[in-house]
Amino acid sequence: MPTSYDIPEVLDRREGPYGEVVLRRHGELLQIIANGCFLMDTSDGRSERMLVDTALAALDDRPDPHVLIGGLGVGFSLAHAAANPRWGQITVVEREPxxxxxxxxAGPLSVLSARALADPRTNIVETDLVGFVNETCATFDALCLDIDNGPDWTVTDGNHGLYARTGLTSCARVLKPGGVLAVWSAKPSPEFEQSLANAGFQQVRTEEIPVARGVPDVVHLAVRPG
Structure with missing residues (x-):
């Protein structure tokens, strides 16, 4: 018979602009579910931190780089970026209010992000990432994107275009010369690597995060030509 620990507790359930979003507690973990699709939880965060670190490392010694983080999620990427004084500005685009x-x-996830949100370098933009990269006039040194379970497993159909040539062209447009695109994925995608190369990105590579079982999480990396 299941114990209370085995049954997730729903902390909040809302109908957002793109469907239902749920925050639930499962034991010590907080989990975000979108339209019935598990997005992420607070269990680890290694791959989210790697998303930020690999992008920064690829920028070499560029002073005060401006990073755009696509997707606030549970806050791992933002908190990790804000903990590093090398980032000059941190913009986070999140579409779900x-x-x-x-x-x-005093929100349930504030324990992970309160310090980062109070950092003067941090700016939260409430909008859809796909529309943002298509329309913004701003430019960034790095784009760290974690809005789906990967290029081949999107949360909503409208996100598919981000990983196609038109979406990648928009990403390149908002990157400064030599800027870095880093995309989190729950599994490797050779097809996406080829799409990055076809869109004109250089130094395309994939970094893996080993897991105890199953396919490793990865970060796809690519550089806009200088």
Whole structure:
């Protein structure tokens, strides 16, 4: 018979602009579910931190780089970026108002992100990432994207275009010369590597995060030509 530990507790459930989003507690973990699809939890964060670190390392010694983090999630990427004084500015684009609310004030996820949100370098933009990269006039040194389970497993159909040639062209447009695109994925995608190369990116490679069982998480990396 299941114990209370085995049954996730729903902390909040909302109908957002792109469907239902749920925050639940499962034991000590907090989990975000979107339209019934598990997105992420607070169990680890290694791959989210790697997303930020590999992008920064690829920028070499560029002074005060500006990073765009696509997706606030549970806050691992933002918190890790804000902990590093090398980043000059940190912009986070998140389309779900509920997720932003869970981080603010005494929200359930604020324990992970409160310090980062209070950092003067941090700016939260409530909008859809796909539309943002298509329309913004701003430019960035790095784009760290973690809005789906990967290029081949998107949360909503509208995200597919981000990983196709048109979306990647938009990503290149908002990157400064020599800027880095880093994309988190729950599994490697050779097809996406080829799409990056076809879109004109250079130094395309994939970094793996080993897991205890199954396919490793990865970060796809590519550089806009200088």
């Amino acid at each position: 509920a997720i932003i609310d869970w981080h603010r004030g």
